[in-house]
Amino acid sequence: MSGAPVDPAPTDPAPGDRSAQLGPALQAVRERVTAAAAEAGRDPGELTLVAVTKFFPAADVRALARLGVGDVGESRDQEAAAKAAEVAQDGVALRWHFIGQVQSNKARSVAAYCDVVHSVDRAKVATALDRGAGEHGRRVGCFVQVDLAPALGEGADPARGGVAPDGIAAVAEAVAGGEHLDLLGLMAVAPREEDPARAFAVLADLAARLRRDHPGAVHLSAGMSGDLEQAVAAGATHLRVGGAILGPRPAPR
Template identity: 40%
Template sequence: MTDSSVQDRLDDVLRTIADAARLANRKSDEVTLIAVSKTHPAEAIVPLIEAGQRAFGENRVQEAAAKWPELKARYTDVRLHLVGQLQSNKAEEAAELFDVIHSVDRSSLIQALARAAGKSGRRADCFLQVNLAEEAQKGGCSVAEIPGLLDEAREAGLPIIGLMCIPPADLEPAPWFALLAEHGRRHHLPALSMGMTADYPTAVMIGATHVRIGTALFGQRSKAA
């Protein structure tokens, strides 16, 4: 039985996406809602799956490996997205577990993921994460590095389907979303992973194809996590 509060939260987010898309003359089905389930146990995830949600995001390979293989075996049409930073030495495990990786940002990771794909035969779709504001504490490549990394990924056979960003927390996000969209157009990358609980309507209006929503779907996560 689907928890009505879970269904209500999911419906609210989907309605907000649809409203924002309509304002931008877009279709809501152009936007993939990723439910960010990091720090939440399987028993909190199942009700959302039962309510119809099929794309989920995790920040850490180790945490995802502890809970998702069983869930994916049970719900075979769920797609799992890695939305957090990825160490090159975890690339093989990530390639086996995730369907989409949003945080490709350096040459060593491109090579590690390409090797992992060759081994496993699973080739995850990837986003190039761009650190638009060049914040030292965040992952992501610089704008200047985008062309070289795209060339390298192409040569390695790693599918880069779009760009991802996390705007500075203390600034209005719209200009950063618009900047990412401009770089996407410039490099012929149609997919844009941008927008979280606090700003996803804005992201959708500016062209987001993937929004990463945690709090609005799951509530506040544990401070201990």
């Protein structure tokens, strides 16, 4: 699974267009990703840059699409569903990624527009997503979200979600057993106050264990604006970057 190349030059924006602000920031992130891939001996074409657009307007999504972005991430169903519908009406084709915690009662809606869900942390959520994807005649790629804190000797962080490492297998089986779901791999956020390199090394080890039972689960969703380099070094394939591209996040509405 791959996204738009991370290092093409952005198109020349019209004066006053939001693209004039987003373009240089996006190019800087693409250059960081390319440099990180080179440092790790990896092909940057293997990496998918997901621009996290939560709380930003659909106009910003359209501007990013004009700059060559093919993957965008959202975390709230109501906002994401409306934004995806608005952008689709304009004929803009994107891959939508859901990166927030999924409530089982929202899974049917999420499955209607999202191509990839990064935050499956319960079998119940996997079952609901599978049902919703079937109803809408779609396939949905799924990452199992892991809470790395227990493996790092820290307390769990409920605000961020994720299944404990010893629960990965059960959730992965629920996803793999879904008729309309594809198990992509693992996702995690580096715990606060933790060295991202150490956290992502633990994640990479957990991912290797998962692949023993699910050889096709070769993807790894890790890394954000502040730690994408460490994530690339650890084998991440999907980078979820918001602030470094779009700037300070507006207050949620």
